Amino acid sequence: MDRSLRMTEPSRNRVGTTEKSFTILELLQREDGAGVTEVATALGMSKSTVHSHLTTLVECGYVTHHDTQYHVSTKLLRLGGRLRDQSPLYQAARIEMKSLAAETDGVVRLYLEEEDDATMIAQEGYSPGIQERHLGERTPLTESIAGPVMLAERERSGDEGTGDDSTTVEDATGDDDSAADREALDIDDDVRDRFDRIRRRGYAVETGPEGSDRTFAGALSRRDGTVMGALTVTVPGETGDPLSAGDRLLEAVERVELSLTSWYDSHATFSPKHSWHVHSN
Amino acid sequence: MDRSLRMTEPSRNRVGTTEKSFTILELLQREDGAGVTEVATALGMSKSTVHSHLTTLVECGYVTHHDTQYHVSTKLLRLGGRLRDQSPLYQAARIEMKSLAAETDGVVRLYLEEEDDATMIAQEGYSPGIQERHLGERTPLTESIAGPVMLAERERSGDEGTGDDSTTVEDATGDDDSAADREALDIDDDVRDRFDRIRRRGYAVETGPEGSDRTFAGALSRRDGTVMGALTVTVPGETGDPLSAGDRLLEAVERVELSLTSWYDSHATFSPKHSWHVHSN
DNA sequence: CGATCCGTTCCGTATAGCTGAACACCTTCG
DNA sequence: CGAAGGTGTTCAGCTATACGGAACGGATCG
Numbered sequence: 001m002d003r004s005l006r007m008t009e010p011s012r013n014r015v016g017t018t019e020k021s022f023t024i025l026e027l028l029q030r031e032d033g034a035g036v037t038e039v040a041t042a043l044g045m046s047k048s049t050v051h052s053h054l055t056t057l058v059e060c061g062y063v064t065h066h067d068t069q070y071h072v073s074t075k076l077l078r079l080g081g082r083l084r085d086q087s088p089l090y091q092a093a094r095i096e097m098k099s100l101a102a103e104t105d106g107v108v109r110l111y112l113e114e115e116d117d118a119t120m121i122a123q124e125g126y127s128p129g130i131q132e133r134h135l136g137e138r139t140p141l142t143e144s145i146a147g148p149v150m151l152a153e154r155e156r157s158g159d160e161g162t163g164d165d166s167t168t169v170e171d172a173t174g175d176d177d178s179a180a181d182r183e184a185l186d187i188d189d190d191v192r193d194r195f196d197r198i199r200r201r202g203y204a205v206e207t208g209p210e211g212s213d214r215t216f217a218g219a220l221s222r223r224d225g226t227v228m229g230a231l232t233v234t235v236p237g238e239t240g241d242p243l244s245a246g247d248r249l250l251e252a253v254e255r256v257e258l259s260l261t262s263w264y265d266s267h268a269t270f271s272p273k274h275s276w277h278v279h280s281n
Numbered sequence: 282m283d284r285s286l287r288m289t290e291p292s293r294n295r296v297g298t299t300e301k302s303f304t305i306l307e308l309l310q311r312e313d314g315a316g317v318t319e320v321a322t323a324l325g326m327s328k329s330t331v332h333s334h335l336t337t338l339v340e341c342g343y344v345t346h347h348d349t350q351y352h353v354s355t356k357l358l359r360l361g362g363r364l365r366d367q368s369p370l371y372q373a374a375r376i377e378m379k380s381l382a383a384e385t386d387g388v389v390r391l392y393l394e395e396e397d398d399a400t401m402i403a404q405e406g407y408s409p410g411i412q413e414r415h416l417g418e419r420t421p422l423t424e425s426i427a428g429p430v431m432l433a434e435r436e437r438s439g440d441e442g443t444g445d446d447s448t449t450v451e452d453a454t455g456d457d458d459s460a461a462d463r464e465a466l467d468i469d470d471d472v473r474d475r476f477d478r479i480r481r482r483g484y485a486v487e488t489g490p491e492g493s494d495r496t497f498a499g500a501l502s503r504r505d506g507t508v509m510g511a512l513t514v515t516v517p518g519e520t521g522d523p524l525s526a527g528d529r530l531l532e533a534v535e536r537v538e539l540s541l542t543s544w545y546d547s548h549a550t551f552s553p554k555h556s557w558h559v560h561s562n
Numbered sequence: 563c564g565a566t567c568c569g570t571t572c573c574g575t576a577t578a579g580c581t582g583a584a585c586a587c588c589t590t591c592g
Numbered sequence: 593c594g595a596a597g598g599t600g601t602t603c604a605g606c607t608a609t610a611c612g613g614a615a616c617g618g619a620t621c622g
Binding site for chain 3: 298301326327328329330333
């Protein structure tokens with residue numbers, strides 16, 4: 001309509017070469033390995049260019065070069081793993097994740113909140129029937145139970161939250177509580193009711209298709225109210241009574257939050273450099 | 282000494298820009314976040330250059346930009362996670378990892394063999410006292426029990442293995458079986474004896490410092506003898522009798538290998554494109 | 563033995579990344 | 593209050609450098 005759209009972002013950003021390398025890397029990831037010409041034709045680049053980028057990536061250790069195929073190496077996993085292991089949220093949660101998974105015999109997952117998205121950064125336990133979730137998978141806060149729990153918890157301590165989430169409730173219309181196509185006004189009330197329920201109970205429940213499994217989710221927040229992430233436990237079908245799983249989750253959440261705040265109290269003396277994702281203001 | 286050394290590798294490789302970007306990324310990873318000038322002074326680059334690279338990395342989603350600090354994002358974890366989840370070794374092992382961890386109440390780890398290194402790609406269970414291992418951590422095959430197990434298994438099916446490992450036994454002198462400072466000749470015999478023991482028993486045992494914990498390791502290989510990785514279970518101090526953990530590991534190894542070969546039988550019909558790390562010859 | 567694939571190398575060229583200086587902004591300190 | 597020093601950001605020019613096309617080895621297939 002108006003001329004506010006500039007196609008392909010004229011990109012006064014710089015460094016298109018790096019962007020190109022990452023595009024190649026992501027293609028290798030998607031295609032699960034590829035050859036030079038395959039990449040060149042797929043991305044519309046010349047073979048020599050692709051070759052240069054690939055050899056560079058190999059020398060940097062991010063790509064392996066067996067025979068005629070290039071694959072992404074495990075270096076990405078290592079970097080991402082170190083990032084995860086350093087995060088205080090993971091440090092505080094892993095013991096509880098283990099015991100929670102053992103006692104409920106379910107799948108426990110840890111989500112990290114970043115910029116209106118929830119990222120799964122750790123998983124403990126495994127059951128073939130449970131819905132698959134990939135490590136590092138990033139979903140909007142309005143989807144898949146772990147997000148709404150964080151949104152509901154955000155509202156509790158005022159609306160300032162991160163600062164730009166004055167429309168948190170309205171944004172959450174995308175939840176799939178089998179009520180995807182109601183009228184907008186009803187949805188707002190419905191979502192608000194749901195959030196109230198979550199806040200009152202401390203956790204949220206989501207039943208899988210045909211009651212195959214149940215997922216309990218609780219938000220992990222610091223003492224000052226800032227939401228850091230969420231803890232989730234999914235129990236298959238008719239294992240034990242589901243209520244105890246919810247109570248057990250609450251215990252775990254409290255213990256993780258306790259460990260988290262104590263971590264911050266000990267490490268925040270002279271906050272080292274960036275106080276770990278705490279958007280200070 | 283001789284002129285075979287060319288300083289800094291004149292690099293007829295190409296694409297130094299990409300190399301620069303990755304250097305910045307790795308610095309951000311190590312320093313756990315940094316600012317523009319911090320990176321510039323650390324790497325000896327101008328501020329504007331660093332700024333360009335950082336904005337590009339942010340736009341690509343690999344770096345987040347809060348306040349004045351740049352951090353690596355979870356995108357690396359996502360890419361690495363997908364790489365892991367796609368690997369048949371992980372697919373075949375995760376069920377057994379879960380049950381093995383539950384039954385032994387120990388920490389189960391899965392290692393992937395790649396180019397004379399062992400990379401830890403998955404972990405199930407957690408215990409605070411157990412030796413830390415980071416996701417994606419890459420150690421030489423001569424270290425830390427998981428490697429030697431694979432080396433011993435390699436020898437079984439002839440020496441051709443990957444092709445360039447004619448010195449596998451001699452390279453394994455770095456094992457820490459509390460005999461780090463013996464004479465070279467003895468070590469060779471010692472290592473050979475150790476390999477024989479491993480092959481006879483099917484798994485290897487490593488006792489932690491002061492008997493704090495025990496680690497059992499077994500190699501995972503295909504039916505044709507090619508070693509794919511290793512499975513490891515670490516049990517704390519005096520939990521149960523250690524022998525049953527070893528036996529339980531053997532069961533798990535067999536089941537994983539079974540699942541692995543069946544996977545290859547079903548997917549290798551018209552080998553899709555690269556037959557997944559099987560160095561075909 | 564051509565015919566086709568593949569990956570790799572080479573080189574000229576113009577593009578695009580690098581630099582240093584100037585800018586805006588914020589604390590802090592004199 | 594206004595220098596002083598610390599950020600991150602922008603701009604314009606120069607030159608290094610990434611790009612592309614063509615030519616080169618090496619397989620594999622008919």
